[in-house]
Amino acid sequence: MIDTRGQMHIDYLIGIAIFLTSVIFVFSYTAGLFTPFQSNSDEVTLIADRISTNMVEQNMSAGNPHTPNLLNGTKVDYFFNQTNADYESTIEYYGMSSSYLRYEFNITMESISSGLLIHSTGKTLPTQGNIGQTKRIVIVRDENTGNETQRMLSVRVW
Known part of the structure; x- marks a missing residue:
């Protein structure tokens, strides 16, 4: 019996190859369409981590290189009072404002x-959007009495 369908195996393979190539192209193209809408939560978390490290190890440090999380109580009070008085200069100091992007923070x-709130500064947290957060356990030494207390420092950036 003679086959009159006119379909050969090579024609079938070429058709499947073209179909699969076009499906792969469509999926790779549509994945790229949504890239601008992805979150920047990793970026703001890195900024929050950088700010908390700078605050703890440089601005409020008690000066003991063997205990980087030991903070001077006077410097802590000064930082929170200064930031509450002049929020904009703190934003500029930490490099969170430019002509292209601006970040806000809450510390x-x-x-x-x-569990009581000791200090708070910065803007109120937004209800939506990506918020990067870093929490650190620190020891705050009262320079007058020498007493040390453990506290939780939370830095949030958006």
């Missing part, structure tokens, strides 16, 4: 034992 310090 809180609370007691670990009681």
Whole structure:
């Protein structure tokens, strides 16, 4: 019996190859369409981490290189009072404002034992959007009495 369908195996393979190539192209193209809408949560988390490290190890440090999380209580009070008084200069100091992008922050310090809020500065947290957060456990030494207390420092950036 003679086959009169006119389809050969090579024609079938070429058709499948063209179909699969076009499907792969469509999927790779549509994935690139949504790239501008992806979140920047990694970026703001890195900024929050950089700011918390700078604050703890340079601005509020008690000067002990063996205990980087030991903070001077006077410097802590000064930082929060200064930031509450002049938020814009703090934004500029940490490099969070430029002609292209601007980030906002909220920094809180609370007691670990009681959970009470000790200090707070910055803007109110937004209800939507990506917020990067870094939390650090720090020891704050009162320079007058020498007492040390453990506190939770939270830095949030958006």
